[in-house]
Amino acid sequence: MKDQFNNAVGPQVRGSAPKAGKLIPALVVVSLAAGLQSATQFFAHDFRYQAALGRHFEHVYVPWSILQWAGQWYRQYPDAIMRAGSVGMIVTTLGLLGLAVTRMVLANSSRLNPYLHGSARWANLKDIQASGLLPRPRTFWQALTGARPAASAGVYVGAWLDARGHSHYLRHNGPEHVLCYAPTRSGKGVGLVVPTLLSWGESAVITDLKGELWALTAGWRRQHAKNQVLRFEPAAASGSVCWNPLDEIRIGTEHEVGDVQNLATLIVDPDGRGLESHWQKTSQALLVGVILHALYKAANEGTAATLPAVDALLADPERDVAELWMEMRTYGHLDGQNHPAVGSAARDMMDRPDEEAGSVLSTAKSYLAVYRDPVVARNVSKSEFRIRDLMHHAQPVSLYILTQPNDKTRLRPLVRVMVSMIVHLLADKLHFENGRPVAHYRHRLLMMLDEFPSLGKLEILQESLAFVAGYGIKCYLVCQDINQLKSRETGYGHDESITSNCHVQNAYPPNRVETAEHLSKLTGQTTVAKEQITTSGRRASALLGQVSRTIQEVQRPLLTPDECLRMPGPIKNASGDIDEAGDMVVYVAGYPAIYGKQPLYFKDPIFQARAAIPAPKDSDKLIHVHDVPAGEGITL
Template structure:
């Protein structure tokens, strides 16, 4: 509203108050004098009540004060009270107008949030992740929006954000816990209502997880294996476009992983590495085994998996130098899984990814890695997070509306009464559990391309991310300067930072306000007892709500909370050890290797597929120019191979299909050895 308009309505209100008070004094005096005829003719009569003009009271007071002094004294008080009220209103209006004049927005209208802003933004709700405290209340956010926190090391991010949230979040959670402190402090309380598991790839006593057991047999198997291979060939999250060797290694890993899943007893990444690096055979023999294994068929009608066959044949057509480069590149990506501890931890699964959203109880999964092994085990952690993110964003469980539920109930009733066909069935809607990704120091995991893009839509699947980084530089180092991490985090928390670029980014996000500054000029002789003239002018200037320097100098107990669409909040940090609500929930940590019932079940079992003689014969090539064909040489090698491969002790004998002769593998190895000695192509590789 304009300044002139405010003044006009202020004057009207003051005059109206004076008029009403004077009219009340006039009518009260006339009533006290029993509507005497000597008071004169009224202006109008309404319901037998004479109504006089407001200023008639002053004439009566002058003429009849001597006859009824008490009446006119009280009438004067009534009229005077109106004048006092008018003065109060005038002064109050002037003060408010002065304040309104200062609320200009020429350069910006940024301001700090007030109580009504906190309620409007939903920060005062009794549920959600903890952000801080303000005005004696917790600041919590329970919406689907993701949260980003900038907190340098030892600034209180764990005691103020992570621990309070984990001690109150009632749903499933996945925690990136580098030092294991969060497990020690929060797993005791969370184990009371959820499956609480600690996955530590450096400890054989931890919970186990086999990434290959998340591959679904059937139409999705190639897609799942390709996603695994994409992460394996980018262990540090630093690659841009894949180079030639990395591209070939990716293709090789897809084929080998599929072969191991179908044909090998141990269906693990450690077995993938040992299968490729078997010291008892050459790489071409390994490719021949893949090409001659009955993956999909029966003993009568053998069939090689098409992706495995294409991969093996493509590489067998390459030169020796090319094969050597591809093999060495692939083995470099699998070197982590040669560690016997990691091989054991990834040998089976104590939980499944689906347990996060559809288990009988919530799942609290802590990914714990000692700082000394953080860089070495990064590929495995990246693989797990990538699998979780992709799997939980494949299917959207949309709850039907109230109308749809009513229709479903009506159809069920009609079907039960026999009024609908028997094949008509209506299933009950299923619900997914919410999952919180509590990722402390998440830039240390490297660039996760899928995770960066998934932030834009994963909230629709009931997934909420709470990301914590030390500075903007740390994020840009992992994701580059043009990343979308901050763009998809609508709630941001900032502590006092040591990085100037981060401080400037936060200062710009807080916004700019407009201030009025008074400029005073004095005129007159400086030795005069008073100045003859004084001039005051006001000028509007722009000022940031907090400058970058002020952001870096925030007190140790304060923080900034920015919610999209609301003014920023200057809040106080939480300290869980100073709050009884949290200290009461600190309990002893549980056993971290307890498996979830049914987690070991998968689509692959322990079935073993081996080399089939029909596939070997179909892949034979023509005899060479010396007259000694590969078939004769192979027969000679088979005659020498009389001892079968002994079964492993302590494990049940695996079922083998499509292998009428158990010594075929030895025959192929013997043929390969003979090939190296004679230079004759015995394995059908065309070499």
Template sequence: MNKKSILFFLFSVLFFTYLSSGLLIFFLNGYFSFNLFSQIANNYDLTFTYKSITRNYPRVWESIFYCFSFWSIAIGLLMYFGKNKKSLHGEARFSNKQEIEKMGLLQDKGLVVGKLDNGKLLKWKSSEFLALGAPTRSGKGVGIVIPNLMEWEESCVVLDIKQECFDFSSKYRRDILGQEVYLFNPFDFRTHRYNPLTYIDLMNETTRDNDLLDFVNLLYPADGDSTTVFFNQLAQNLFIGLAYLYRDLALTEKGQEFLKENELSLEWSMCGLLNLSAGFNLTIQNEEEEEEDTKISGLDETFEYLEHLELVSKGTKEKLESYFSIDSQNTKSGVMSSFNAPLMIYRNQPITTATAKSDFDLRDLRKKKMTIFIGITPDKLAIARPILNIFFSQLLSVNTKELPQKNPELKYTCLLLLDEFTSIGNMPILKKGVSYIAGFHLRILMIFQALSQLEAQKPDGYGKDGANTLLQNMGVKIYYTPNEFEEAEKISKRLGDTTYKAVSKSYNHGKMLEAGSSSHSVSEQRRALMLPQELMELPQSKALLMMNYQKPILCNKAFYYNDEYFISKFRQVSPYMRNIKNPTHKDWEKILQLNETNIDIPVQTMNVA
């Protein structure tokens, strides 16, 4: 029972006890004669109970006790059964403060999801996932992303489209939270490096083939029309075969001698394998002076020459057989084109450098406190999708191989803070694993602009069924003011309906001098808790929270720029902010211009091996 219910109960019991105890006094004192009602009529009034107490009438306290007991039981039962009576169309309503407290949202630790009118932050500590549906320019960065980067103390991977999150929080996460902080921006030389092939150990016969197969399924998905599937499958085989060929040359003694003699270099990277697919340009001197030197070029001639030198292993021959056995030159050219298609972007100079080696290891995210910002700018999002998809798919893959219960080194939880979630494209591993990856100490906070983005078909989205699967596995769903009616309509349906009593009145005029008559009727009607138009008119400072098995919450957004709790965190790393009591928009711009809240990032050079 809440405070209102308790007050109503006490007032009702005391009120009826006061009225009835005065009447009961007559019965308890033996006034059962025929003139009982005349006795009551002559002596009882609204002040009789008060007089009985002050004048100490016989059995007055006994009368009060009996009446108090009776009305406590009667009113309690009425409230209990009345509360459980189901309304005709539903009982949707927003949670009150007591219910919010029972949900565990008023604790000190957890992900920031909103704020109450009294300034108290709402924090979600459960291992369940979170989703935020927020249109562009609705405050998701200042209300969710940056507040949580200043609050979340364990590992984090951030899809940071504008690098705004990095600029505001990287220094705090490094200096105050004691984390290793990285920025991966493959379209700029100012970046830390990430090589996706780092996680494939070619010398490990147990895991090698499975790891290669998982990886080529990301690069060359076996879906689409039959022609696409055919060429992609052959491209997969070619990639695996070239990986084996790299092993024969770069990781064996005879292969290393060959490379050294011919002044050749190989690199275990995406660009390195792309270069290997073109073969070597070699000039072989003939022993006979009269004969011209033999020139070798292209993959076919290179492979034939390496096979002649007995540098190619049996496993490599088997892997590449499906490519070299193709008779049609057109088909062979088509396979090579399919192979090259997703790899050509790695010939971009900054990308080549950014993916040559790895400065961080995704397998360490649960072993130590790390933060990785993926700082790809909006103008590069479209062409960066394959890189993003590989990065996050690989992150999930390498971190769902071992449960924390079996390895004490896996002691931290990693938060995947995915702004513009759909920019990554469809990730099959996420759709399949969303129901179990929480058990591996991984949490997801995905942010999208509209439900229609999630429901888009592959490769952009997950389709309606896939989107429902993702959302059903989100413990908290947050919605900001929608700007499209269809989006508002979907949210309105999710909030549910409530029942209200509608009163209709009618009036009939009488004939001539006759008086008319009026009537009214009361009926229960259905109404959405919030209509679509009401949702679209919701103030920009408000947010809707929907939690599994709980009533929805209407709260405020937890803006960092006007909350002393977050401002005090910025003061720990910004000397300029320490002198500002109530920072304005210009003050926040100033600390960015002074580079007081971000860290320095190494500038890579093209000669990095």
């Protein structure tokens, strides 16, 4: 009957065939051994047999001694041998009878199936080691040679308390991406972002609101990680590195039109909602032609093409805009010939009615208004580094993108341009050797994007997560809750693929029930035993008439949404600083969820010493504006 039920379910028994029980055969052997031992000892007691087995064991013999004695003395003492054999048979029969009763009781007893409704459980030490977040134990060869296992490395995704209460950092060093859910002021910066930046030795791109990460981590990354640290703060009057987005356009190649179209789309779509209106679409087509015209004209005249210069072309008070359309239509861009994309854009504007052309022009100029700020214009009018430097420079490069809260909204289009160009330009070539893809780069790149939903919907980021890991780019994405990702207005919608492409997800105690429900589903369903006791009889009687006890398997989430919302958060003092870390949950695809603890860098003396290293006052500079002609790449 047992074979009729398919109980081989759940990952715990995946791929294993049902095994025959070993208890019954073991009990049969024990019964036979007990019968032989009884017969042996009874015969020895009859004859007061003394064997030379030592003082403490002189009256105990091995069970099969009776067989040896029967072979030697059966002819002399047949009655004694038969009496001993009868005793052994009685003992064996009693043992086998008890076994039969036990087997009958077990067959008629109900059994709990721990995997019936779900097999979710919390990860143990072996699970965490198998997932790669903790170093594996030493192998036999390592123990024999005295070698130590590889130390844990990579980004910090949390901490875990073992059975003894000792805390262990959880780190992930694989190429896969990490997604973190953490509400504001929950300690994600001091627990995950800062420890990662104080230990990651290769290149990094960091979105840094208010400049806190620069102040805490740039000093160590420059002095001890040997990184070139770049501070790009477009609205800063001093101390910022300069970067001209138009220098990244691969002018004169087959990629130039595509590069300019991507750039123009980001300019006219500052929130990532797509080109919804007619004016956005027409202004994007206009900017493609104007930017290409500015690039070729600057290359021919030996000047620099910049976004402020593009705005000046469209808003020149000294000449009529019709002259610009005519110049674009007749200028010799390519060997004295007019560029087809530029000429087409000019022809479109010339053919439009005056009112429509004026609306298209005003829409395009409105998206370039941020570059009329002289501080921003100065910081984007030349390039003191290139995107390619992040992974191909002689030293690792750390790029901090700083935007103060009051400048975040107006500088969002520029930050979106930079992040998109990083993905677009660094994940462009892949070679194959011996049947395997090989990406050529000097340094891996960590994209630490804190509050990345505030950049709006970056379609290139969502699409590239599936393949940029093969190019040496690892993304660490931090958001407040799942609603930021799934928002139709400012996020990626309910069909987003960000969560699908992140191998590791970790979460602090959430504030939104939608996030709690998402985390509960990630944790999974488990099976628990439910006991139900039913009584019957009169209330006034001394004894109840009947008591029945029923145990059944029921399903429940391993972590319910309510339990997720009530996870202990960090304990803060009167000034709002964290005194004690709270709990968190870490998910690694293919392994049980980890119930962990939030790490805090200021509780670790090593991190505290690294964070105390002062940050440089000014940004490093890799190249100067005259070192590399506009539009050309850097040869390393």
